Amino acid sequence: MSEAAWKSGDDRAPGTRKSILQELAGLDVAVVAPRDDQGSFLMREMQRLRLRARQVWPLPESVPCDADIVYCEYSPDLARRLPWIPGDARAALVVILPAGEPVDADALAHATPDAVLARPFNANSVVASLVLARSQFRYEQRLRAKVERLDENLRSMRTVERAKAILMATRRMPEDEAYGFIRRQAMDRRVSASAVASAIVDSFELLGYDQHL
Structure with a gap:
């Protein structure tokens, strides 16, 4: 299912918003489990x-x-079998726990599941695991997106500060005037201030000037 479809329902008006179960319909699910009664x-x-x-x-x-x-059957080496690094999951993960066998708590933690489903399970526990896994995964997606935006903003701010320092040193501009110059160039070219700042920094470094500015 596409990312857009995965996120569908969030922006609908209250009167038209789908229920949780309606949003679950159509999702792609991989069930990595034995073909026994519980698996069936x-x-x-x-x-x-x-x-x-x-x-x-x-x-x-x-x-x-x-x-x-x-949905994946528990295994002590499950973390090694996951095709992603912790914190960068590409799918919501539900670990199916064995009924009578001990579980290595550290191994389970390293797999960082979004939910668990303990055997023997019933219809209610299956629905609960689906809802929890989907909600947790989407929450983590939003957090990652927020962190990425903050990182991008921080990089942009650093680039603008560097460009200001270059203008202040090479054109003897006061700080306010240097920032105003960047803003005017951005408005004239209809680009972001960080794009203008990046061009200033790149040009300065290309010419081999003092990198400590």
Whole structure:
């Protein structure tokens, strides 16, 4: 499912906003679990909720990531099998916990799941895991996007400050005048101030002037 579809529903007016279960419908789900009674039950629940589900078993070396949500059987080395680094997941992850076997808490933490589903599970626990995993994953996506915007803003501010320092040193401009020059150039060219600042810095460095300015 596309990212746009994944995020659908957020901007609708209250009267037309879909329910959580309606938003779940149509998501792609990879179920990495044995083809036993519980695995079959999980697949039926996915179909009942109108999700596009496929089952994968045995546990592959690399867990599928071409899905919106991945249900994966617990394994002590699960973190190694995930095709992403912690904090940069490409799909919501639900770890299926064994019924009577001990779980390595550290191994589970390293996999950083968005939700867990403990065997034996029922319809309610399946729905709960879906809702929690989707909500948690989207929340983390929003946080990452916010951090990226903050990083970009910080880089832009640093570039503008560097360009100001260059203008102050090479054109003997006071700080306010240097910033005003950057702003005017940006408005004249209909680009951002950071784009003008980057051009000033690049030109200055290309000519090999003092890098300590």
